[in-house]
Amino acid sequence: MTNEESPNLSSFDDESLNKAFAALEQQARDDASSLDSPDAVEAFRLRWTGRKQGRLNDVSSRWLKAAPSEARKSVGERFKTLKDLVEGLLEQAAGSGPTDATLAAEAIDITLPGTRRLTGAEHPITRTLNEIVSVFAALGYSVGVGPEVETDYYNFESMNFPPGHPARDTQDTLVIANQEKRGLRERLLLRTHTSPVQMRTMERQPPPVRIVIPGKVHRNDAADATHSPIFHQVEGLCVDTNITFSDLKGTLDHAMKALFGSAVKTRFFPSFFPFTEPSADVQISCIFCGGKGCRKCKNSGWIELLGCGMVDPAVFAFAAEKQPAYDPKKISGFAFGMGVERIAMMKYGISEIGQFYAGDMRFLGQFA
Ligand code: DAH
Numbered sequence: 569m570t571n572e573e574s575p576n577l578s579s580f581d582d583e584s585l586n587k588a589f590a591a592l593e594q595q596a597r598d599d600a601s602s603l604d605s606p607d608a609v610e611a612f613r614l615r616w617t618g619r620k621q622g623r624l625n626d627v628s629s630r631w632l633k634a635a636p637s638e639a640r641k642s643v644g645e646r647f648k649t650l651k652d653l654v655e656g657l658l659e660q661a662a663g664s665g666p667t668d669a670t671l672a673a674e675a676i677d678i679t680l681p682g683t684r685r686l687t688g689a690e691h692p693i694t695r696t697l698n699e700i701v702s703v704f705a706a707l708g709y710s711v712g713v714g715p716e717v718e719t720d721y722y723n724f725e726s727m728n729f730p731p732g733h734p735a736r737d738t739q740d741t742l743v744i745a746n747q748e749k750r751g752l753r754e755r756l757l758l759r760t761h762t763s764p765v766q767m768r769t770m771e772r773q774p775p776p777v778r779i780v781i782p783g784k785v786h787r788n789d790a791a792d793a794t795h796s797p798i799f800h801q802v803e804g805l806c807v808d809t810n811i812t813f814s815d816l817k818g819t820l821d822h823a824m825k826a827l828f829g830s831a832v833k834t835r836f837f838p839s840f841f842p843f844t845e846p847s848a849d850v851q852i853s854c855i856f857c858g859g860k861g862c863r864k865c866k867n868s869g870w871i872e873l874l875g876c877g878m879v880d881p882a883v884f885a886f887a888a889e890k891q892p893a894y895d896p897k898k899i900s901g902f903a904f905g906m907g908v909e910r911i912a913m914m915k916y917g918i919s920e921i922g923q924f925y926a927g928d929m930r931f932l933g934q935f936a
Contacts, residue, residue, distance in 0.1 A: 574623065577631050580639035589646045592627065593653055600657035605670055609661045616654045624651055689936035693800055693924055696912035697782045700802045703826040704780040707819065709804070712781045714765035717744070721753035722764035726886040728842040735842045740788035758786035762803035763843060766879075766903060769805060770887035775899050776808040782908070796921050800908035807879065807894070807901030813846070816876060816902035824852050824873070827911065833859070835870065844877025844903055855914060873911065876904035 577588060596616060603609045616623050628647060635643040690698070701711055714722075720731075729735045731752055739760035747755045765781040781803040789795045806815070821834045833853040841847040851872045854865035861867040881896035888894040909921050916935075918924075923931050 574627055574630065577634065580635055580643065582642065585639075585642060585646055588631075589650055592623070592650055596650070596654050596657060600661055603661040609658070612661065613658055617658070624654060686933075687936065689932070691924070691932065692912050692916060692918075692935045693908055695935065696915060697800060697802060697908050700823075700827065700906070700908065700911065701780050701782055703823050704778075704804060706826075707778070707822070709778045709780045709806075712765060712769055712779050713783055714759075714762070714768050714781065716759055716784055716786075717756050718759035718764050719753060720755045720757060722767050723757060723759050723761070725753060726767040726883065727763050728880050728882045728886075733842075741786050742788070759783075760787055761785050761905060762801045763903070763905060765803060766805045766843070767883070767887060770807070770884075770894055771890040774891050774893035775901075777901070778806045778808075780804050791922065793920050793922075794910070794913070796909065796925065798925075799921075802906050802908060804904045805879070805901065806903075807899055809899055811878075811900045811902060813878060813902070816878065816904070819902075820850055820874070820876060820904060824850070828852060828855050828915070831858070836876075837872075839875060839877075841875055841877055843880050843883050844875075845880040847875065847877035850874045850876055850904075871914070873914075874904055874906035876902065878902050 574588075574592065577584065599612055599615065603612055614622065617625075619625065624647075627650070632640070632643050632647055705711065724736055724739075725731065729739075741760045742758045744756040762781045762783045762785060765783070769777060769779050769781070783801060783803075784798060785801050786798055789797050791797060804819075806819070817834075817836060824832050824834050831853075832855060835851050836848040837851060839847045839849040849872050851870040853859040854862060854869050854871050856862050856864040857869070859869040861869045865871050879901040884894045884896040884899070884901075893899070909924060912918065912924070913921065
């Protein structure tokens with residue numbers, strides 16, 4: 569509000585004072601007669617009693633202070649009367665509650681339908697991730713997590729990707745800047761897979777180990793219908809005496825049947841991962857055509873779903889630096905890793921990975 573000034577007073581005799589104050593009182597009454605909303609009351613309060621720009625303050629600082637000493641008392645008395653009036657009007661306005669007009673504007677029509685509150689629901693990625701984890705939890709696996717910002721050592725070297733090895737090129741990622749002072753092993757990057765948590769787990773506890781590790785991972789991958797630079801994996805690790813490839817096959821065959829239905833078949837194809845030897849890709853019979861061949865399985869009847877293998881002795885050797893019980897001559901184990909988005913896309917028939925991250929309620933609402 570702009571500063572509203574009262575005219576300067578030139579004479580301070582009773583008659584001039586009466587006239588000047590009467591005009592102000594009338595103004596206050598006029599102002600107060602139309603206070604029909606809390607906002608209007610507040611505006612009135614500011615206009616009259618505001619500390620800096622209020623009219624009372626203006627009158628006090630100019631009339632009262634300018635008054636010659638013999639007139640000060642009569643100006644003061646009249647000022648006090650004006651102030652009491654303004655405060656009285658304000659009290660009345662604030663206490664009198666809303667006018668009929670405001671009430672009518674705010675009235676609630678109880679015959680209108682209410683506001684429907686949407687119940688929250690698990691995101692399809694979270695749901696799929698939990699489903700995978702519970703399949704393994706039912707087999708006695710524990711659940712662990714690890715950091716998303718990982719060291720070069722855990723993400724690569726201890727997983728048997730030696731420095732400079734071309735296998736690292738298959739998992740390019742963002743690295744944290746300005747780490748030249750650190751040794752390569754300590755340098756930080758956004759983890760490219762959940763496999764480093766295998767090593768973190770083994771360093772913490774001697775065998776036996778049965779653990780699944782869900783989490784977010786990062787890759788320098790161009791986004792397309794089936795790739796996203798940020799996605800989710802569930803890692804698995806089982807280490808004990810006499811763990812064989814048959815245990816791996818039986819476990820994953822069971823897990824795929826639990827996830828996709830008991831009619832699903834699995835087959836294991838030779839593959840390569842630095843941290844497993846031998847390594848395999850697991851394929852399941854196409855859940856869309858039952859294995860006959862269709863567009864989804866590129867007419868092969870099979871769909872590739874995850875990677876796995878027997879833990880490479882070189883990986884156990886890194887673990888044995890902290891936990892000597894990981895002696896590859898005495899124990900063995902298998903590991904596996906699967907992409908959560910890929911499994912969710914299969915389960916729910918989603919063809920665009922970007923749907924998971926777009927936050928479109930029309931998409932998400934279907935999972936409520
Ligand atoms: N870490 C692999 C990847 O991101 C997935 C994987 C393959 C994990 C084989 C494993 C495994 O534990 O044994 O591509």
